Amino acid sequence: MLPKVSVVIPVYNVESYLQRCVDSILNQTFQDFEIILINDGSKDNSGQICDEYAQKDKRIKVIHKKNARVSAARNDGIKIAKGKYLSFIDSDDWIEPEMYQVMVNKAEELNLDVIMCDYKKKSNNYEYKRTQPIREGYYSKDDIKNELFRCLIMFENIEFPPTISNWVCLFNIKFLKRNNLYYDEDIHYCEDSILGSKIMYHAASFYYFKNHYYYNYFYNPASTTNTYNENKWNAYLKINERLKIYFGNTFEYDFTRQIKINMLYFTLNTLGQLKYSGYDSKERLSRIQKIILHPKVTEIFEDFKLPNVSWKMKVAILLIKFKFVRLYSLFVLNKRRLNTLHFTDELLKKPQ
Template identity: 75%
Template sequence: MLPKISVVVPVYNVENYLRRCIDSILKQSFQDFEIILINDGSLDNSGKICDEYSQKDTRIKVIHKKNARVSAARNDGIKLARGKYVSFIDSDDWIESDMYKEMINKAEKLDLDLIMCDFKKKSTDFEDKRTQPIRAGYYSKSDIRNELFKCLIMFEDIQLPPTISNWVCLYKLELLKTHQLYYDEEIHYCEDSLFGSKVMYHAGSFYYLKNHHYYNYFYNPNSTTNTYNEKKWNSYLKINERLINFFGKSTEYDFSRQIKINMLFFTLNALSQIKYSHIDAVERLNMTRKIMYHPKVSDLFKDFKLPNVSWKMKVIVLLIKFKLVRVYSLILKNNKSN
C-alpha cells in the first residue's frame, strides 16, 4: 500500500543535527509516510546515520550520491516519491509532532493541491515566530488568481512571496508530475523562491494554516547564507532569467513589475552581503560597482516606479538607480561601524 506522504530530506554534513530531524518525523502523530534520505555526498558521519535509521524502519529509504547540491537532491526525492503528497525538510531542522496530521487531514478533506503552515526561526538563544501577510484559510483557483498572483513572485514592499519556505508546504505529487515542476539544478541559492512561485501558479487549490507554527527552522549565525560570493550572484541572475522566461509569457496576469522588484531584491541582498565579505575596502568598492553597473540592474529601472517602502530604503534604491557607488559604500561603511 502506498504511503500518504513522502518526506524528502536532503542530507549534507549534518551529523550533529540529523538525528533530531529524523526523530521528529518518526514521532509524528500521523504515521502513514515514507522518508527518503538523500545523502548528497556527505563527508562526515551523516551517511552512516542515514543507514542506521533505514535498518530500523522499513519506511526509510536512503540514497547515497555524489554532491550535487540541494536542488538536485530534492528532485531525486520527487522522482522516487510514492506518496499522494510530498514534503521537504532540511536536515538541520525539525517538525512538531502534529504537523503532518493537521496538514494531511485538511489536504484530503478539501482535495488540496497545496497546503502551507507557519514556522519558528530558532537558534540556541532565541525563537522568532514567522507568518505570512496573507489571509488564513482556503483559496480556490480564482482566489489564487485574485489574491495571490499579485504577490506570487514578490510583494510590493520588496519581500519574498508566501511560498518562499518550501519546507512548510505539503504538495500534491500529481500536480508536480503533471506540470513537470522540479527544482532548477543550475540554481543553488534561493531555489525555493522560483519553485514555490511556479507551483502556486499551477495550483487549483490552496490552504494556509496561518499561525500554526509546526516547522522549526534552525538558524545558524555562522552560515554562509549572509555572505556574498560570485556563485550566489549568478544564481540570482539565473532566477531572474527563469522568471522572465516562465512568468513573462503568462496571459493570465502581468508579472513584469514583480519580476523587476525581484531583481531589485536580489540586488539589495547582494550589496548588503558585501559588508560581510572578508575583503579590503577597494575590492568591496569594485564588487559594489560591478553589481550596480550590471545590465540586469540597469534594465530594472526602466519605467520603474519606486516600491512602497520606507524613505530610507527609497534612498538606497535611488543610489543604486543612479549608480552612486561611493556614496552607497560610505553609507554601508557607516552602518557597519554603528
C-alpha cells in the same frame, strides 16, 4: 500499501542535527509515511546515521550519491516518492508532532494541491515566529489569481512570496508531476523561490494554516545564505532571467513589476552582504561598482516606480538607480548604526 506522505530530506554533513530531524518525523501523530534520505556526498558520519535508521525502520529509504547539491537531491526524492503527498524537510530542522496529521486531514477534506503552515526560526539564543501577510484558510483557483498573483514572485515591499519556503508546504505529488514542477538543478542558492512561484501559479487549490507553527527552522548565522560570494550573485541573475522567461508572456497577469522587484531584492541583498565581507575597502568598492553597473540592474529602473518601502531604503535604491557607487558605499556600508537595509535572511534558505 503505498504511504500517504513521502518526506524527502537532503543530507549533507549534518551528523550533529540529523537525529533530531528524523526523530521528529518518527514521532508524528500521523504514521502513514515514508522517509527518503538523500545522502548527498556527506563527508562526515551522516551517511552511516542514515543507514542505521533504515535498518531500524522499513519506512526509511536511503540514497547515497555524489554531491550534486540540494536541488538535485530534492528532485531525486520527487522521482522516487510513492506517497500521495510530498514534504521537504532540511536535515538540520525539525517539525512538531501534529504537523502531518493536521495538514493531511485538510488536504483530504478539500482535495488540495498545496497546503502551507507557519514556522519558528530558532537559534541557540532566540526564537522568532514567522507568518505570512496573507489571509488564512482556503483559496480556490480564482482566489489564487485574485489574491496571490499580486505577490506570486515578490511583494511590493520587497519581500519574497508566501511559498518561498517550500519546507513549510505539503504538495500533492500528482499535481507536481502533471505540471512538470521540479527544481532547477543548476541553481544552488534561493532554489525555493522560483519553484514556489511556479507551484502557486499552477495550483488549483491552496490552504494556509496561519499562526500554526509546525515547522522549526534552525538558523545558522554563519551559513553561506548570509555571506557574499560571486557564485550566489550569478545564481540570482540566472533565477531572475528564468522568471522572465516563465512568467514574462502570461496572458492572465502582468508579472513584469514583480520580476523587477525580485531583481532589486537580489541586488540589495548582495550589496548588503558585502558590508560583512572580508574584502578591503578597495576590493569591496570594486565589487559594489560591478553590481550597480550590471545591465540587469540598470533594466530594473526602466519605467519603474519606487516600491513602498522606508525612506532609507528608497535612498539606497535611488543611489543604485543613478549609479552613485561611492556614495552608496558611504551611506549604506560604512555607517555602523545606520540600519538602511533590513533583510529577512530566512527567506534565502540554507544552500548546501
